[in-house]
Amino acid sequence: MCNIIPYTPKPSWNKGKLVGQKLPLKLEEVWSIRTRLDISNNLRELTMFNLALDCKLRACDFIKLKVMDIAHGNNIQSRAMLIQQKTGTPVQFEITKKTRAALQKWSSLKSLRSGDYLFGSRVIDLV
Numbered sequence: 001m002c003n004i005i006p007y008t009p010k011p012s013w014n015k016g017k018l019v020g021q022k023l024p025l026k027l028e029e030v031w032s033i034r035t036r037l038d039i040s041n042n043l044r045e046l047t048m049f050n051l052a053l054d055c056k057l058r059a060c061d062f063i064k065l066k067v068m069d070i071a072h073g074n075n076i077q078s079r080a081m082l083i084q085q086k087t088g089t090p091v092q093f094e095i096t097k098k099t100r101a102a103l104q105k106w107s108s109l110k111s112l113r114s115g116d117y118l119f120g121s122r123v124i125d126l127v
Contacts, residue, residue, distance in 0.1 A: 050099040
């Protein structure tokens with residue numbers, strides 16, 4: 001006779017864990033992150049953080065932002081519009097005063113021109 005071992009299912013990997021959309025950052029957490037980035041003089045990350053909060057774009061759209069998307073000449077615009085890659089719908093967002101100041105510093109530090117990506121690769125910057 002053949003011994004048959006009964007099947008016992010493994011517990012799922014997410015049993016008892018909260019999955020799905022995370023809670024948004026609280027206002028004090030946002031200011032804490034901004035302060036730490038500002039104190040550490042990390043202009044690139046501070047600019048990225050501020051702009052990401054303002055525009056609420058998906059990462060694939062955010063990294064493709066070019067200077068011409070947010071500025072005309074040397075002036076950073078108070079509003080910008082971009083067409084989302086995934087949905088094809090246009091998204092308009094406001095760029096706050098602090099974000100515009102950070103973007104202005106960032107673009108002058110990196111000598112960015114209108115066709116350049118706002119946030120190029122860090123690997124290239126390290127070389």
